[in-house]
Amino acid sequence: MPDTTAFRESPVASSHWQASLTLGFGDDAGTTRLFDNLHHGPLRVQKALYPEGGKVCHAIVVHPPGGVVGGDQLGITASVGAQAHALLTTPGAAKWYKANGKVSRQQVQLTVEAGAVLEWLPQEAIFFDTAHVRLEQEIRLAADAQYLGCEILCMGRRGSGEVFRSGTVSQRSSIYLDGKLIWWEQGALRGGQFDSPLALHGHTVCATFLAAGKPVPAPLLAEIRSDIAADGQHLFGISQTRGVLVARHLGDDSETARRLMLGVWRRLRPFLLDRVAVTPRIWQT
Numbered sequence: 001m002p003d004t005t006a007f008r009e010s011p012v013a014s015s016h017w018q019a020s021l022t023l024g025f026g027d028d029a030g031t032t033r034l035f036d037n038l039h040h041g042p043l044r045v046q047k048a049l050y051p052e053g054g055k056v057c058h059a060i061v062v063h064p065p066g067g068v069v070g071g072d073q074l075g076i077t078a079s080v081g082a083q084a085h086a087l088l089t090t091p092g093a094a095k096w097y098k099a100n101g102k103v104s105r106q107q108v109q110l111t112v113e114a115g116a117v118l119e120w121l122p123q124e125a126i127f128f129d130t131a132h133v134r135l136e137q138e139i140r141l142a143a144d145a146q147y148l149g150c151e152i153l154c155m156g157r158r159g160s161g162e163v164f165r166s167g168t169v170s171q172r173s174s175i176y177l178d179g180k181l182i183w184w185e186q187g188a189l190r191g192g193q194f195d196s197p198l199a200l201h202g203h204t205v206c207a208t209f210l211a212a213g214k215p216v217p218a219p220l221l222a223e224i225r226s227d228i229a230a231d232g233q234h235l236f237g238i239s240q241t242r243g244v245l246v247a248r249h250l251g252d253d254s255e256t257a258r259r260l261m262l263g264v265w266r267r268l269r270p271f272l273l274d275r276v277a278v279t280p281r282i283w284q285t
Helices: 004-009 218-231 254-273
Strands: 018-028 031-040 044-049 056-062 073-080 085-089 094-096 104-112 117-121 125-127 132-141 146-155 168-177 180-190 205-212 235-241 244-251
Touching: 018 044, 018 056, 018 085, 031 044, 031 056, 031 085, 073 085, 073 117, 104 117, 104 146, 132 146, 146 168, 146 254, 168 205, 180 205, 205 254, 218 235, 218 254, 244 254
Parallel strands: 018 073, 056 085, 073 104, 085 117, 094 125, 104 132, 117 146, 125 146, 132 168
Antiparallel strands: 018 031, 044 056, 146 205, 168 180, 205 244, 235 244
């Protein structure tokens, strides 16, 4: 769990948001309940939603300020108890504003117990020019738990003509299955240095979808590749290693990235979770 005490005692607490959210889901005779919902500062979930019946609890993580400025510190911790199933999303794009000389940070820690499922599907993150951001995510799965997650990063605001010329977005993510590290990734995107093939190859939007906990057969991967090819010419790849499926897209449009990643999710969810994909209603508002 993030150190929320450090958030409270921070010397910049009076001028920047220091927020944490702790969620706990559990199975109650076949219905997933939101048993724990604790928050400090402007991060919260207002209510549990059940658009696909009681087994799956949908929760919308809200950040009321509407954007993150330099120096803000956000911590999200969620645990899903044995046999429960939770889907977490956000009401809109996350906006990371100019740094003003300070680093913004978000820590996400997710724990999924035996036979449980967690779907982490926030909407896209938009990074304004000169933002300095650190994103950290750690996922811990029991031996027979499952995780599906997606992230879409937009460097600058293409619609407004703003280019991410300076600033840094650094990431670190890890997945543990039954205590063993099965996925580790870290890197940094620096403003004005996106042309390299080792960065974004000149593009401004990158999307990643991860699925861990259950192997996906090769024919299904081939079907997903076929779906993407039928959609048009896209920089897209999908592979599987050490029990983790990863799909990636590089482009310049967040709507295209979302459509492609949702296409992957819709294909995988029936196989992995024995459920059709029910798009969160908040995405349509």
